[in-house]
Amino acid sequence: MTAKNNTIYFDHSSTTPCDQRVVDAMLPYFTTIYGNSSSRNHAYGWEAEDGVDTARAQVADLLGAQPKEIIFTSGATESNNIAIKGAARMYAKAPVGSDNRGHIITAIHEHKAVIDPCRRLEREGFEVTFLEPGADGIITAQMVKDAMREDTILVSIMWANNELGTINEVPCIGKACKEHGALFHTDATQWVGKMPTDVEADNIDLLSLSAHKMYGPKGIGALYVRRRRPRVRLEAIQDGGGHERGFRSGTLNVSSIVGLGAACAIAKQEMKAEGERLKALRDKLENDLMSRLEVVEVNGHREHRLPHLTNISFGFVEGESLMMGIKNIACSSGSACTSASLEPSYVLKALGVGDELAHSSLRLSLGRHSTEAEVDQAINDIAAAVEHLRAMSPLFDLWKEGVDISKIEWQSH
Amino acid sequence: MAYSDKVIEHFQQPQNVGSFGTSSDVKDRSDIGVGIVGAPECGDVMQLQIKVDDSGKIEDAKFKCFGCGSAIASSSLATEWIKGRTVDEALEIKNTEIVEELALPPVKIHCSVLAEDSIRTAINDWKEKNGHKVEDDHHHHH
């Protein structure tokens, strides 16, 4: 294990620590209440089932849904796969093996756990439209309406973007889908537990969430599947004992489900105050960095975004070296060097952010345990690192001399 | 990704950062050779300036670098290695030696290539300014 003493954790969009209250709720389910929740004929099973029922109600309550509409999965990746592939295959306009099986709408800056299932459906005879956001990163209802076709089966647009925190026009997109008769799925992994959700008012048919983004355990999540107006049907991916109304077979992960439920109950109580506190800290972080340094840009819409994260570019400084310079802050970068692909972030690219600013970006995401002292420390560390790197950046020199970097003919490989 | 101690050392205390003047300042100076390689959209740009005496010896070298830690370390190391060498000796430096010295992982080999290119480009610039024949021999190894 690498040393992480004194390292500030500003990577809550990647994952969150488990809340101690969540752990406490889970513990009895490993050693005492260990029955199989499907065992209908003895007390061990009933106890476990009670735990699952409570959790299902807690998740439903956070979403404004009915408990029966909640399917437990292993996380948002699985929820997205079940929703997208399950809906497309169930409502296909033509049988397996044919073309023109139906149309799906999504966006180019979705998470890979949405893009890749859509790509697979393309190979199965479905047609997919990948919408491009504006420079603010937002997908509007109008963009979705303009892409609608007679054979549109499904629209899958995330609620809040994981790299930018930008918020798409979900309630209005849902309304457009309803009017058109298409199903609406939203990957709400970054949204749920931070912002209020009401699947009725927000016009949602299918919604994915994951516990580990909201202070619950890793490897557990849920899919909301609407049961009334319309009753959504899905072709299951995983066949077996018919658990979870046949949508997702397999013995339930009772302890983690209990943890997810507890995380939802806590979020419901605390998210409003927590969001306000984190927004103040995030704004301080951004504003102080912008007043201390030149050429700092926030990526994505400044208002329509989650309160706890910022995606921010520091001109003339490369992201990986910046992260090396702030080794006491755990965060993410859109720089190519931090990804396996050596491509800068496809999300920032989708916004039309110049490649050099994409290479210069950091995503800092605060969370439940973040403090003002950590923010102050981060401001100092980041400003010092940017200054250290700009002192050796040839691009910063050119900018100071007034040279337009985009006009230079670079000798690239 | 974990960095080698040498990369971290160069990153924290880069050697010979700076320049002998802006591009326009040094454009007409025959004792200075300039090499700028890479591109901002690729995430790395290296600028190497060398100061060469009448005998063809590199008296001093300065670099600036926009890039990842390995790119910064590669350019810092390059300046250390070429100082005191003749231009012809400096042209002998291979990117693979930089890879070895800094223990660069395969994904960072391009940083060493860029450093080697910056050396050659700076020397060629000096040679052209001084009417020497410029040999263009790409010999780096990926």
Ligand SMILES: Cc1ncc(COP(=O)(O)O)c(C=O)c1O
């Ligand atoms: C928007 C979004 N969708 C899906 C996922 C995948 O979630 P999980 O790790 O629960 O499969 C993530 C997390 O990385 C995410 O941010």
